[in-house]
Each structure stands twice: as C-alpha cells, then as structure tokens.
Amino acid sequence: MRAALAGLTTRGRCLLAAGAALLVCAVLLGQRDLLRAAIFLLALPLAAVFVVARTRYRLACTRLLDPPRVGAGQPSTVRLHLDNVSRLPSGVLLMEDALPYALGGRPRFVLDRVEPKGVREVSYPVRAEVRGRYRVGPLSVLLTDPFGLCALTRSFAATDDLVVTPVVTPLPAVRLGGDWGGGGDASARSVAVAGSEDAATRAYRHGDDLRKVHWRSTARVGELMVRREEQPSQSRATLLLDCRAYAHRGDGPGSSFEWAVSALASIGVALNRTAFALRLLTDSGHDLLPAAVPTSEGALLDALAAVPTSRSTTLEPAGEQLRRTGVDGVLVAVLGAVEPADVEQLSRLRHGSTACVAVLLDTDTWAAGSPGRTGGQDAAAALLASAGWRVLRVPHGTTLASVWPLAGSQHGRTEVPTA
Numbered sequence: 001m002r003a004a005l006a007g008l009t010t011r012g013r014c015l016l017a018a019g020a021a022l023l024v025c026a027v028l029l030g031q032r033d034l035l036r037a038a039i040f041l042l043a044l045p046l047a048a049v050f051v052v053a054r055t056r057y058r059l060a061c062t063r064l065l066d067p068p069r070v071g072a073g074q075p076s077t078v079r080l081h082l083d084n085v086s087r088l089p090s091g092v093l094l095m096e097d098a099l100p101y102a103l104g105g106r107p108r109f110v111l112d113r114v115e116p117k118g119v120r121e122v123s124y125p126v127r128a129e130v131r132g133r134y135r136v137g138p139l140s141v142l143l144t145d146p147f148g149l150c151a152l153t154r155s156f157a158a159t160d161d162l163v164v165t166p167v168v169t170p171l172p173a174v175r176l177g178g179d180w181g182g183g184g185d186a187s188a189r190s191v192a193v194a195g196s197e198d199a200a201t202r203a204y205r206h207g208d209d210l211r212k213v214h215w216r217s218t219a220r221v222g223e224l225m226v227r228r229e230e231q232p233s234q235s236r237a238t239l240l241l242d243c244r245a246y247a248h249r250g251d252g253p254g255s256s257f258e259w260a261v262s263a264l265a266s267i268g269v270a271l272n273r274t275a276f277a278l279r280l281l282t283d284s285g286h287d288l289l290p291a292a293v294p295t296s297e298g299a300l301l302d303a304l305a306a307v308p309t310s311r312s313t314t315l316e317p318a319g320e321q322l323r324r325t326g327v328d329g330v331l332v333a334v335l336g337a338v339e340p341a342d343v344e345q346l347s348r349l350r351h352g353s354t355a356c357v358a359v360l361l362d363t364d365t366w367a368a369g370s371p372g373r374t375g376g377q378d379a380a381a382a383l384l385a386s387a388g389w390r391v392l393r394v395p396h397g398t399t400l401a402s403v404w405p406l407a408g409s410q411h412g413r414t415e416v417p418t419a
Contacts, residue, residue, distance in 0.1 A: 005049055012045040012149035048149035058086035059114075061139050061156050069163040069298065072253070075127045076162060078107075078136060082121070084114040094142035095122070100135065102128050103162070128164045130253055131261065133306045136160045165301035166258070166265040169400055173274075174408040176237075176330050177355040201225040236329035237276040239268055240318055243283050245309035247336030249367035256366040256396075260334045261304055263359055263400045267332055268300045276330070280304075283312055285321035319345040327354050332407075334359040343380045347387035356389045357407045365396035 008016070019041030026034035060083040070076045080097065084090055093111040107124040114120055128134060137159035144151040201217040204224035217225040241264050242248075248257040268278055280288040280303055288303040315338065322331075327349055335358060338346075350356040360377050381391045392403045 007052065007150050007152040008045060008049065009144075009148055009151055011147070012048060015041050015045045015149065044147070045149045048145040048147060052143055052145050052150045052152050057084065057088070057090050057141075057143075059083065059090070059141065060085050061158070063137060063139070063158065063160050065136065065160055065162055068160070069165060069301065070127075071165050072131045072167050073127065073129055075125050077123055077125055079121065079123045080109075080139065081119065082111070082114070084116060084118045087116050089116055089118075090114040091146070092144065094144070095139060096142070097124075097139050098135075098137055098159075099126065102130060102132070103134055103136070126162065128162075131164045131166045131258070131305050134162045134164065136162055163302055163305050165305045166262040168269050168301070169262070169266040171266055171270045171401055171404045174405055176357065176407060177353070201227055235274075235276045236279070237268075237271045238279045238281065238322065238327055238329075238331045239264055239271075240281050240322075240331065240333040240335075241283070241304075241307065242315065242333070242335045242338075243307060243310045244312050244315075244336060246311075246313045247338065247363065248309070248361075249336075249363040254366075256336060256361050256363045257309055259366075259394075260336065260359075260361060261307065263394075264332075264334045265301060265304050266400055267334075267359075267404075268304075269297055271330070271332075272297050272300060281318055281321060282307065282310065283315050283318050284310055285317035287321075314339070315342040316345060319349065322349055327351075327356075329354065331356045332359070333357070334361070336361050337363045337377070338380045340379070340383075343383045347384055347389065350388050358384050358389050358391045359400070359403075360384070360391055360393055362393060362395040 019038050022034050022038035022041060025031070026038055062081045062083075064079040064081070066077045066079060068076075078097065080095070082095070090111075090113060092113065095109045095111065097107050099106050103126040109122045111120050111122075126136070138156045139158075140153050140155040142151055142153055201214045202225065204213065204226050209226075212226040214225050214227045242260060243257070245257070248255060248260070250256050250258075252258070264280075268280070272278055278289060278300060280300065282288065288307065289299060315335075319342075331349060331354060333346065333356075338360075346358070358381075360381055362377055377393065381393055385391050390407055390409050392406050394400070394403060
C-alpha cells in the first residue's frame with residue numbers, strides 16, 4: 001500500500017492536503033459541514049489509490065524489430081503487439097517504451113479501453129547514427145484512475161536488441177591473390193604423420209562430434225583432441241583491426257576509428273561474398289569470429305557493431321598471435337598511427353605467396369580536419385612496401401572505394417590519393 005500511496009499525482013496530493021486542512025478547521029470551529037467536505041476530500045484520493053492498487057490487468061506484449069540489424073544511419077521500425085488476455089476490459093493505458101538516448105526520445109502511446117481478448121498494435125521508428133548494440137525496452141504501462149489522482153507503473157520484463165552495424169561501402173572487384181592459400185583442416189597438416197591410424201589432430205572445440213575424439217593423442221597431450229577431416233580447399237583471409245585509441249584521432253562518427261571499422265566491414269563483406277573464409281583479429285590478438293561458428297556476413301557485422309577502442313599502445317599481441325597461428329591466403333590490416341616497432345613486426349608476417357594489404361590511415365588529417373595534410377605515415381608506408389605489402393594511404397575525406405583497386409597490385413607500393 002505504501003508503493004500505491006507513492007503513486008499519488010499532484011492533484012491527489014493537493015486533495016489530501018485540502019482535506020486535512022478542512023478537517024483541522026472543522027474540529028477547531030465545530031462545523032459539521034466542513035467535516036463532511038474534509039472526509040470527502042480525504043476519501044476520494046484514498047479510494048483512487050485502493051482501486052488502482054487492486055487493478056490486475058492481464059496483458060501480454062510482444063515486440064518485433066523490423067529489421068533487427070541495420071546499418072548506421074538507417075531506420076528500423078519497432079512494432080508492439082499488446083493483448084488483453086483477461087476477461088475484464090482495461091481502462092485508459094499510457095504506454096512508454098524504454099530507449100537509449102542514441103535512438104531518440106522515449107515513445108509514448110495512449111490506449112483507450114482494450115476489450116477482453118482485444119489486441120492493439122502500435123509502431124514507431126528508431127534510427128542510430130552510431131554503430132552499436134542497443135537495448136529496446138522494457139515496455140512500461142501507466143495505470144491511472146478516471147480522475148487522475150493516482151498513477152502506478154507496471155513494467156514488462158522482455159527486452160530486445162537492435163544491432164546497428166558499421167556502414168558498408170560497395171567495393172569494386174579486386175583480385176588479391178592468395179586464393180586457396182589455406183585449406184584449414186585440408187592443409188598439409190591433415191596428412192598422417194605417424195601412420196594411418198595416428199591422423200593429424202587439433203584441440204577439441206565446443207560443438208565437435210565426440211565420435212571424432214582421437215584418444216591416443218588425448219592421452220598424450222592431456223586434453224581432448226579430435227581428428228582433422230579432409231575438406232575442400234577454401235580461400236582464407238585474416239582481417240586485422242587497429243582498435244587502439246592511442247592510434248586514432250577525431251570523435252564520434254567522424255573519427256578515424258569509425259572510418260577504420262567501416263572500412264574493415266566493407267572489405268570483409270566483399271571477401272565473404274567471394275567465398276573467402278574470414279578471421280577477424282583486433283590489436284590485442286583477440287579473435288572476434290570464433291572458429292567453431294561458420295563465417296557469415298551477419299556474424300562479421302555483429303562482431304564489428306560493438307567493437308570498442310582499446311587502451312593498448314602497441315600491436316605486439318596481434319603480431320604474436322598471427323606469428324603463432326600463421327597467416328594463410330590474404331592478410332588485410334586497417335591501421336591507425338603506427339610506431340616503427342609495430343611496422344617491423346607486421347613486415348615480418350608476410351611470407352611465401354601470402355598477399356598482405358595495409359590500409360594505412362593518415363590520422364593527423366582527422367585531427368586537423370584538413371584532407372590536404374598528409375605525410376605522417378611516410379616511413380611506415382615505405383617499410384611495409386619494401387617488405388612486399390600493398391599499402392593504401394588514406395587521408396581524411398578519402399573513400400575506400402577510390403583506393404581499393406590499388407590492393408590488386410602485385411608489388412608493394414604507397415599511394416596517397418587526393419581527396
């Protein structure tokens with residue numbers, strides 16, 4: 001009951017105060033008429049509190065996001081389906097859906113009397129200019145009495161997530177090389193080394209068939225090992241994203257980091273549509289696409305939708321991870337400002353027929369806001385190019401589509417396009 005009393009509106013509190021004042025005056029002056037008015041003013045808001053507190057509507061709500069995944073700056077529609085499953089009609093309902101500030105103000109709807117088994121549907125648009133994963137809901141319903149003396153809020157528990165992905169730019173078709181450069185389980189490692197019964201193995205991953213466990217290797221290593229299987233060769237590509245806040249300039253959607261995320265998303269989508277198996281690493285060496293999950297465009301965009309900046313100041317963890325696991329096929333790195341030690345480490349990753357492409361951002365031009373200032377990455381670009389990398393220089397204001405054709409060059413080069 002205390003919670004219900006806390007739901008008294010300003011009108012209800014004023015009536016209570018007026019009733020209390022009249023009650024004091026009636027006692028002091030001995031006026032019965034004032035006493036009757038005081039009792040009425042006190043009883044009316046208390047009766048409203050009792051009625052609202054005892055209201056037990058049985059409402060069911062479902063929410064549909066159409067679509068549930070959109071690009072930054074693209075609209076989505078939230079559809080609410082409210083069903084009165086009780087045998088009693090509802091009163092006037094004020095609904096409010098909770099939204100993060102990035103999606104706009106909280107939408108409110110008024111529903112006038114929902115009949116028993118009745119259904120109401122409402123919808124509203126949302127749009128976010130910045131990528132991310134946004135929680136929509138829960139929906140709250142404001143219950144009130146006909147006189148507006150008491151208002152109580154009841155909330156549903158269900159929420160939904162709207163995934164806002166980076167902007168994906170269509171890229172021209174480019175032959176990078178490195179096709180069929182790695183076959184995963186079908187590589188040379190899948191050939192038996194110690195006889196036909198001791199097939200090459202790998203560590204057990206969640207979801208692997210337990211019938212494929214290789215018990216001899218498991219006993220020797222001390223952890224579950226499964227047999228590698230022959231699979232058709234597949235082109236492979238490793239995508240490296242420089243997430244270091246230290247290496248980027250600018251704020252918000254116009255920062256160099258957001259440009260880098262959008263560029264990597266565009267490159268990943270283009271490679272995925274040409275049947276490349278993708279691997280996505282950050283500067284910390286963390287793999288954002290688990291090996292047990294098949295690569296898909298949606299999984300790639302979902303991973304990039306919520307990737308944050310890091311506090312690291314070096315690319316050493318990513319370099320160590322790539323050196324330990326090896327780089328097959330194609331390596332594409334989208335980099336901010338890089339130090340000589342990072343460049344040397346990256347330059348050693350290229351070997352054999354591996355095609356390495358570096359999208360090198362002139363981050364100083366983002367800080368100054370002037371596309372004409374370039375040259376901050378000259379030494380890094382020259383060193384990578386001398387190691388056989390294909391280097392695409394990107395100052396502020398340059399589109400990825402305009403420089404991406406240079407990635408098809410067979411020789412390392414540095415290019416500074418004009419914006």
